[in-house]
Amino acid sequence: MSKVLILAEHDKGALKKVTLNTLAFARQYVAKFGGSYDFAVLGHNVAGVAEALRSYGAGVVHLVDHADLAHPIASAWAKVLADLAKSIGADIVVGPASTTGKDVLPRVAVRLGAGMASEIVSLTDGGAFRRPMWAGNLMGDVKITTANKVISVRASAFDAAEATGGQSPVTAFASDAGLATARVKFVSFDGVQSTRPDLTEAAVVVAGGRGLKDKFGAVTEPLADVLGAAIGASRAAVDDGFAPNDYQIGQTGKVVAPQLYFAIAISGAVQHLAGMKNSKVIVAINKNPDEPIFKVADYGLVADAFVAVPELTAQIKTLRG
Amino acid sequence: MKILVSAKRVSDPNAKLAIAKDGKWIEGDVEYILNPFCENAIECALQIAEANDGTETVAIGIGDDETARFIRQGALARGIDRGILVSADEEAIDSDLIARIYMGVVHRENPDIVLLGKQAIDGDSNQVGQLLAEYLGWPQATFASKVEVSGGKAIVTREVDGGLETLEVTLPAVITADLRLNEPRFASLAGIMKAKKKPFDELEIDDLDLEDTDTKVQVVGLSTPSGRKAGVIVKDVEELVQKLRSEARAI
Numbered sequence: 308m309s310k311v312l313i314l315a316e317h318d319k320g321a322l323k324k325v326t327l328n329t330l331a332f333a334r335q336y337v338a339k340f341g342g343s344y345d346f347a348v349l350g351h352n353v354a355g356v357a358e359a360l361r362s363y364g365a366g367v368v369h370l371v372d373h374a375d376l377a378h379p380i381a382s383a384w385a386k387v388l389a390d391l392a393k394s395i396g397a398d399i400v401v402g403p404a405s406t407t408g409k410d411v412l413p414r415v416a417v418r419l420g421a422g423m424a425s426e427i428v429s430l431t432d433g434g435a436f437r438r439p440m441w442a443g444n445l446m447g448d449v450k451i452t453t454a455n456k457v458i459s460v461r462a463s464a465f466d467a468a469e470a471t472g473g474q475s476p477v478t479a480f481a482s483d484a485g486l487a488t489a490r491v492k493f494v495s496f497d498g499v500q501s502t503r504p505d506l507t508e509a510a511v512v513v514a515g516g517r518g519l520k521d522k523f524g525a526v527t528e529p530l531a532d533v534l535g536a537a538i539g540a541s542r543a544a545v546d547d548g549f550a551p552n553d554y555q556i557g558q559t560g561k562v563v564a565p566q567l568y569f570a571i572a573i574s575g576a577v578q579h580l581a582g583m584k585n586s587k588v589i590v591a592i593n594k595n596p597d598e599p600i601f602k603v604a605d606y607g608l609v610a611d612a613f614v615a616v617p618e619l620t621a622q623i624k625t626l627r628g
Numbered sequence: 629m630k631i632l633v634s635a636k637r638v639s640d641p642n643a644k645l646a647i648a649k650d651g652k653w654i655e656g657d658v659e660y661i662l663n664p665f666c667e668n669a670i671e672c673a674l675q676i677a678e679a680n681d682g683t684e685t686v687a688i689g690i691g692d693d694e695t696a697r698f699i700r701q702g703a704l705a706r707g708i709d710r711g712i713l714v715s716a717d718e719e720a721i722d723s724d725l726i727a728r729i730y731m732g733v734v735h736r737e738n739p740d741i742v743l744l745g746k747q748a749i750d751g752d753s754n755q756v757g758q759l760l761a762e763y764l765g766w767p768q769a770t771f772a773s774k775v776e777v778s779g780g781k782a783i784v785t786r787e788v789d790g791g792l793e794t795l796e797v798t799l800p801a802v803i804t805a806d807l808r809l810n811e812p813r814f815a816s817l818a819g820i821m822k823a824k825k826k827p828f829d830e831l832e833i834d835d836l837d838l839e840d841t842d843t844k845v846q847v848v849g850l851s852t853p854s855g856r857k858a859g860v861i862v863k864d865v866e867e868l869v870q871k872l873r874s875e876a877r878a879i
């Protein structure tokens with residue numbers, strides 16, 4: 308019997324969908340090995356997040372609401388999460404492989420004497436954790452040999468779990484995280500302002516590459532507008548300053564698997580493919596027919612993006628009335 | 629000030645990978661390169677040293693004799709002062725043991741900053757820096773795209789979901805480098821010559837007083853993911869819209 312503790316991810320007091328993708332993994336784990344799961348909500352003024360999680364079948368939603376946790380400082384969050392895991396006897400701590408999860412969870416593993424598997428995409432029949440390695444060119448099955456385990460979950464590999472009704476109790480857990488923040492000070496956060504859906508949650512992603520140059524926004528935004536899409540980018544487009552870092556898709560950026568993915572003026576390097584090749588439908592628009600992106604695209608259009616994308620935008624707009 | 633920086637070798641990302649016979653790792657006869665994130669970490673260490681007189685920089689690699697070559701050519705030839713190779717059988721170590729080996733070296737060297745890559749592009753685990761920071765009880769600033777060091781503190785800008793976060797950490801601290809941190813310099817010919825004469829220590833894991841050398845995670849099998857098939861090339865925008873609508877039902 309296992310007891311799973313799930314780290315909830317939220318943003319400005321709202322639950323993020325990656326939490327529900329992570330929950331989907333936790334449910335699979337419990338279905339296979341038996342046991343139950345609890346949520347851990349850490350932050351400041353986040354009672355609403357705990358409330359939102361009550362209908363998802365958890366034994367308990369643990370709420371650790373404290374000013375010292377307002378920002379996800381890894382040393383502090385890890386201490387609280389590990390203390391909580393110990394106090395409830397959780398043997399497996401899971402969280403999304405977001406930048407917060409990647410930052411915090413390894414430290415939790417050390418505190419629990421646990422082995423950790425990163426970015427897992429499935430549970431194999433033999434009970435191993437399957438995860439992409441070498442930019443997703445190979446899949447590795449890993450076994451954790453310690454009694455306690457820590458897992459980060461690649462959200463795009465799991466459909467968001469549904470609510471099951473019911474009313475899990477919310478229990479406050481006292482934190483003394485202050486000690487662990489003594490040598491780290493939050494200075495500032497320079498956030499990307501956007502009214503578009505979150506890149507990892509969007510059904511449609513319009514991604515642009517270096518080929519769009521300083522017209523990156525002029526080309527991608529109107530198309531994203533008509534489709535209600537999120538905007539993404541290749542690393543080269545971010546490096547060259549045409550798009551913010553938050554847009555980067557790939558081995559070292561975000562991993563997405565939307566219903567529809569547009570790769571516009573993106574060559575299709577392995578490191579980019581690592582972040583989008585599990586999208587349902589891939590459209591590539593590129594002026595060079597020999598680019599590797601066409602090897603993974605369901606629909607390829609060899610064209611100048613500066614001409615083709617505005618035309619595409621106009622036609623979809625007409626279609627949608 | 630003293631900075632410890634990583635030099636890990638990884639298989640060339642453009643190499644064709646073959647799964648080894650035991651199914652647990654790749655065949656070893658591929659090209660290797662210095663992990664790109666380690667290049668950024670090394671460049672960062674050099675820049676901090678250039679801006680702060682009297683800073684000593686030390687590169688560490690964990691692996692076999694081949695790893696030594698990457699410490700010399702990738703780190704010392706670029707200007708890092710000295711190298712340490714910790715001999716280890718890479719088949720028998722995991723991120724956790726690598727972090728504990730680093731801890732052992734930190735206890736011997738007492739650096740102010742340990743600078744690692746945010747991930748290794750073979751294992752892609754993104755764990756060692758964070759594990760090490762917790763083992764040492766130090767603050768960490770991961771995924772760094774800007775690092776400024778002064779007065780016993782580091783101000784680090786981090787690439788995180790949603791934008792850029794800036795933290796101030798009191799040294800000693802662990803920092804992990806992201807790719808946009810800097811443009812790694814090339815080694816000069818003079819640098820390559822000098823590297824041959826720079827101090828280079830070889831340590832065994834036994835020298836490090838670790839409690840044990842057990843691993844916590846094992847790769848039990850590798851497989852090739854099911855690939856995607858190339859689709860069709862459409863002749864124009866109109867055909868694309870029509871296919872997306874009636875065939876893919878995606879718009």
Ligand SMILES: Cc1cc2nc3c(=O)[nH]c(=O)nc-3n(C[C@H](O)[C@H](O)[C@H](O)COP(=O)(O)OP(=O)(O)OC[C@H]3O[C@@H](n4cnc5c(N)ncnc54)[C@H](O)[C@@H]3O)c2cc1C
Pocket residue numbers: 515516517518519540541542543544555556557558559560571572573574575576577578579582592593594595598610611612613664665749807
């Ligand atoms: C360790 C490491 C990690 C990396 N991580 C990532 C990652 O996470 N994500 C990522 O994306 N990359 C990553 N990269 C970089 C990757 O290798 C490629 O360099 C990058 O993806 C290239 O981006 P691009 O396709 O936009 O640019 P390019 O490869 O320069 O391609 C530009 C494309 O635009 C096309 N084009 C130009 N003009 C037009 C036009 N007018 N109309 C239509 N098409 C046009 C060209 O034909 C070309 O195909 C990583 C690299 C390394 C070494």
Ligand SMILES: Cc1cc2nc3c(=O)[nH]c(=O)nc-3n(C[C@H](O)[C@H](O)[C@H](O)COP(=O)(O)OP(=O)(O)OC[C@H]3O[C@@H](n4cnc5c(N)ncnc54)[C@H](O)[C@@H]3O)c2cc1C
Pocket residue numbers: 634635636637638639652653656663665666688689690691717718719720721722723726743744745746747748749750751752753754755756757846847
């Ligand atoms: C030739 C070879 C054969 C291998 N064989 C096996 C095998 O059979 N089975 C197996 O499970 N693993 C094997 N490995 C993997 C290896 O032992 C490490 O576990 C793995 O590469 C570390 O990657 P990670 O994803 O855990 O590190 P991450 O957590 O992603 O690494 C983060 C950072 O830690 C630092 N770092 C990581 N590793 C080292 C190192 N060795 N030296 C210095 N700094 C480092 C770097 O700064 C890196 O950027 C092999 C590696 C090599 C090079």
